[in-house]
Amino acid sequence: MAYAIRYARAGGPEVIDYVEVPDREPGPGEVAIDVAGVGVNFIETYQRSGTYKVDYPFVPGGEGAGVISAVGPEVTTFAVGDRVAWAGIPGSYASRLVGPADKLLAVPRGLSDEQAAAVPLQGLTAHYLATSTYPIQAGDTVLVHAGAGGVGLLLTQIAKIKGARVITTVSTEEKAELSREAGADEVIVGYTGFADRARELTDGEGLPVVYDSVGRDTFDASLSAVRRRGHLVLFGASSGPVPPVDPQRLNDAGSVFLTRPKLADYTVTRSELLERSTELFAWIGDGRLSVRIGGTYPLAEAARAQSDLTARKTTGKLVLLP
Structure with a gap:
């Protein structure tokens, strides 16, 4: 079994649950990922408060990094064991994630799991x-x-x-x-x-x-x-x-x-996504761009991470660790 954060309804900290979720095998064009880090972003607080409307119950998150544990049919660009990062795969507040391979970025050597989770979005x-x-x-x-x-x-x-x-x-x-x-x-x-x-x-x-x-x-x-x-x-x-x-x-x-x-709207095609990420990772690799991790939190403490973010207590990027 995997674990995930789930919003039961809009309103405040008490609506967040840490729950077991069933594993799902990847389908055509999909991969399964053992999540190593999840990026925390303001959009998740807007969804939690009800400012952005979602259907409840709802697993938030769209950014993270991890290792591919299974590959579905028709996937040719990635293999089991590859380190990957992503932005735009829903339900990323989880310990295991299944999502489309064409949303993934190969993580360059030298980037930690926390950095890889912090960079995409x-x-x-x-x-x-x-x-x-x-x-x-x-x-x-x-x-x-x-x-x-x-x-x-x-x-x-x-x-x-x-x-x-x-x-x-x-x-x-x-x-x-x-x-x-x-x-x-x-x-x-x-x-x-x-x-x-x-x-x-x-x-x-x-x-x-x-x-x-x-x-x-x-x-x-x-x-x-x-x-x-x-x-x-x-x-x-x-x-x-x-x-x-x-x-x-x-x-x-x-x-x-x-x-x-x-x-x-600025990563509409796979080629545009890769052009942007390639330049971004190159800047990080040559030292011109530094990624600051402002704090790490256990996945189960996602509510605390969000509260710290909205209170403007933090700097840099916050990362959840499953």
């Missing part, structure tokens, strides 16, 4: 944000909110690889130091005054892009920090969802582009 997110949603150019000044979070630390480093000057916002002095270690040129503690500072650093012009994962508490100021025809990239809502936006506000701000992207 947030690493690929940081990659598409910096290379596709707004392709950062050398000399750009960009702003990254939550600069000491999992995506924030990775996005800061990738922006520096691209030759940008990086401003970040963080909530504490401790997190500010982590953000500076990741390469941030200017770190603002707290989420007030960053728009004025961004204007100062760009001679009043504003920024070509603001990457905002905070949402409700930062949206208005983020919009005012963006330059004419700049980009406001809203890719999360840790402080709560942004209220409906009148498109006229984008006109008034200077014909600003507003986008709410998600990873699935």
Whole structure:
């Protein structure tokens, strides 16, 4: 038997169960994986609270790493014993997982199980944000909110690889130091005054892009920090969802582009997924990109990991260990 975390209903910590689940053999195009680590992400807290609607009971999670234990028919790219990682396979809060082989990434040598579990969703997110949603150019000044979070630390480093000057916002002095270690040129503690500072650093012009994962508490100021025809990239809502936006506000701000992207739309094909992951793993392999594990928790303590995440007590990436 395997074990999994299950949401019984929406509402709070008491709705999480740690339960036995029956094993399932992989079908055509699928593999079975002994899970070694599971990435914790804000989307699971939105599902638990009921902000994102799911059908209960529900096994959360979509990211992790492990070792293939069985291969179904028609699978030719992976074999039993291969170390793999993934983003986008539902039900990953489990000790054993069956999922499609075409979602898997081969884990390079040198990456620990925890690192492999931490990289796929947030690493690929940081990659598409910096290379596709707004392709950062050398000399750009960009702003990254939550600069000491999992995506924030990775996005800061990738922006520096691209030759940008990086401003970040963080909530504490401790997190500010982590953000500076990741390469941030200017770190603002707290989420007030960053728009004025961004204007100062760009001679009043504003920024070509603001990457905002905070949402409700930062949206208005983020919009005012963006330059004419700049980009406001809203890719999360840790402080709560942004209220409906009148498109006229984008006109008034200077014909600003507003986008709410998600990873699935930037990894539509297998080739696109592999192109992004190959570059991401190469940066990690040559030392230009560092993955920070902010904490590990037993799978059975998923509720505590989520509570620490939503309370902004953490830095980097949180990983559950089955």
